[in-house]
Amino acid sequence: MMNNDKKTCSICYKKIDEHKDANGKVYWSSGHNAQPLVADDTTHPSMVSHGRCCDSCNGLVVQVRMMQAFGQHSTANLIIKMFKDCKYQSDVILAHMRLVMAFKSMGDEE
Numbered sequence: 001m002m003n004n005d006k007k008t009c010s011i012c013y014k015k016i017d018e019h020k021d022a023n024g025k026v027y028w029s030s031g032h033n034a035q036p037l038v039a040d041d042t043t044h045p046s047m048v049s050h051g052r053c054c055d056s057c058n059g060l061v062v063q064v065r066m067m068q069a070f071g072q073h074s075t076a077n078l079i080i081k082m083f084k085d086c087k088y089q090s091d092v093i094l095a096h097m098r099l100v101m102a103f104k105s106m107g108d109e110e
Contacts, residue, residue: 009054010034010047011061011096013089016054032058036065037079037099039086046089060099 006017007033026062027108034053037060053061067076079099086092 001035008048009057010039010049010051011037011053011057011083011092013048013093014054014056016082025063031055032061034058034061036068036076037061037083037095039092040084041087047086047092048089059094060103062094 004085007029008014009016011042016029020026027040031054032050033109034057036053037053037057039047064076064079067073067079078097082095082098083092086095
């Protein structure tokens with residue numbers, strides 16, 4: 001099981017990378033705000049409850065926020081519900097994979 005520390009992405013469960021300046025000094029290691037793609041019930045020990053995500057997953061979060069901003073509320077709400085309904089780590093990982101595949105297929109249609 002994954003631990004609940006601030007170094008684990010709450011969406012893909014991979015390590016959150018540290019951002020370093022030109023001298024190699026870490027200036028940021030807390031990831032990004034994962035809202036609205038955060039599960040509501042994070043009481044199960046496998047769930048990461050801090051609501052932070054890695055750089056890669058932040059791209060997905062931003063895409064969903066853009067959908068909301070540009071009036072695509074029904075699509076955004078379906079995606080958000082998929083994450084909000086997650087009960088276990090495996091549910092979050094599957095939701096993440098589905099979202100990545102959906103966005104990839106939308107990009108392939110162009």
